[in-house]
Amino acid sequence: MPVQRTDTALTVEHQQRFQSLDQLSTLIAVLHRDGTVKFANASLENTLGLSRRTLEGTEFAAFFADPALLQTALTGAREQDFAALRYEAALKRLHQDPVPVHVNVTVAESPEEVMVELWPLEQQARQDREERLRDQAQANKELIRNLAHEIKNPLGGIRGAAQLLEMELDSRELSEYTQVIIHEADRLQSLVDRLLAPHRHPHLVGDVNIHEVCERVRSLILVEYPQGLKVQRDYDISIPEFRGDRAQLIQALLNVAQNAAQALTERIARGDACITLRTRVARQVTFGRQRYRLALELHVIDNGPGVPDAIKERIFYPLVSGRDGGSGLGLTLAQTFVQRHHGLIECDSVPGRTDFRILIPLP
Known part of the structure; x- marks a missing residue:
């Protein structure tokens, strides 16, 4: 784990300046030109499992599986070889497996700062999965409601016809067949009711x-x-x-x-x-x-x-x-x-x- 420097700390001015970065889901670290952490936003704290105070003053490159990649990028930033550089890396986490990330290194407005933005690949995959779940849920809702209503109307007619037929039959053996029809119609009715249940009950908050x-x-x-x-x-x-x-x-x-x-x-x-x-x-x-x-x-x-x-x-x-x-x-x-x-x-x-x-x- 990186060694913490005690000679750097966020001032109130820094906190106010970087406050908006806490609202972003992107993982962001603002570094001094020597590569030590000046600010880490809340998303980065959560991913690393470390507090902002712990991260301040540490060598940020040490949190990567291959620190040389970030060190090279920081050297390029110091020498003004580029305005922004993007690459892929693996970010180490406390007591967890490393997470693959897209890394974007940019020279900040202040000449003494470099901003490092990280987008976890698993986060993108999760967002795609959530999108599929939402679309799936909406499609399921429409399908279920339409299908249930289409089933429900003829089902009542089938059950009613079976009851009328049973009243006309003298044979007990034949009545067993109508009972099967009525029983299965009731079972399907119960299934339809369960399908429609979430859409019938009001949302009581x-x-x-x-x-x-x-x-x-x-x-x-x-x-x-x-x-x-x-x-x-x-x-x-x-x-x-x-x-x-x-x-x-x-x-x-x-x-x-x-x-x-x-x-x-x-x-x-x-x-x-x-x-x-x-x-x-x-x-x-x-x-x-x-x-x-x-x-x-x-x-x-x-x-x-x-x-x-x-x-x-x-x-x-x-x-x-x-x-x-x-x-x-x-x-x-x-x-x-x-x-x-x-x-x-x-x-x-x-x-x-x-x-x-x-x-x-x-x-």
Whole structure:
């Protein structure tokens, strides 16, 4: 880790001068001409896992897997060989793998400063993924509503005709066939109702304590799976209340947690299944094309087999399920409810660990 110099510190003047850089999702460091950090914005702090005060005065090149690239760029800046230089590098992070980044080095307005801008490649990939999720959710919404209405009208006619036919039949054996028609019509009606549920209920906004939501879901899961499953709490109790629809958030979290529990069937039988509910505050994060000062991070982590590769990219599609007998609606509805709160759900899954992360803006 770079050695910190104690002879440099940000003045109040510097803080005011660079304050606007904290609002950017781009990672930015303003360096002295000798390559030491004069200012680091909030996004860079979050990515490196180090505070601004810790970063001040350190050799910024030491945070890269190949420090020589930045050192060469700084030499060129000092000698005025270029106005701006861009290259790709790997940025080291505290207790994490390096993150690949685009690096842009420019000579600042002050002759004694160099600005280094970094764009994580994973951030761009995430933004692309979020864009697909939003487009997918909107397409799903229109498809579901149109399809459900198209199914619902003839379904009522089929059921009514079967009931009338049953009244005219004298044979008990033939009546069994009409009962099959009525039963299957009712099953389809129930499916249609579930598809339309998110669009029927009004969005009832009130003060929400996310840990009350978590505790409610935790108790429901443990009632359903009383043996072989442990539901751990890992809460940040400093998270403030926010405005939202408590019932919808309970349903969204319950759907995700039930999905996790259903994936743990084999481990529940062995008695070593575990789901962790983790809450954290994310600062200066960007999702849904917007930058948020604070956001809730709610993780549902399980130690199951992971999401099958065949459906990883489609798990939020309606009627896509990774288990026999699954309706494929739970995660679709959860995503819909969370998006009503201007948030989204992401999934990161490998064998032995699946993490569904719910992001919701905080005031």
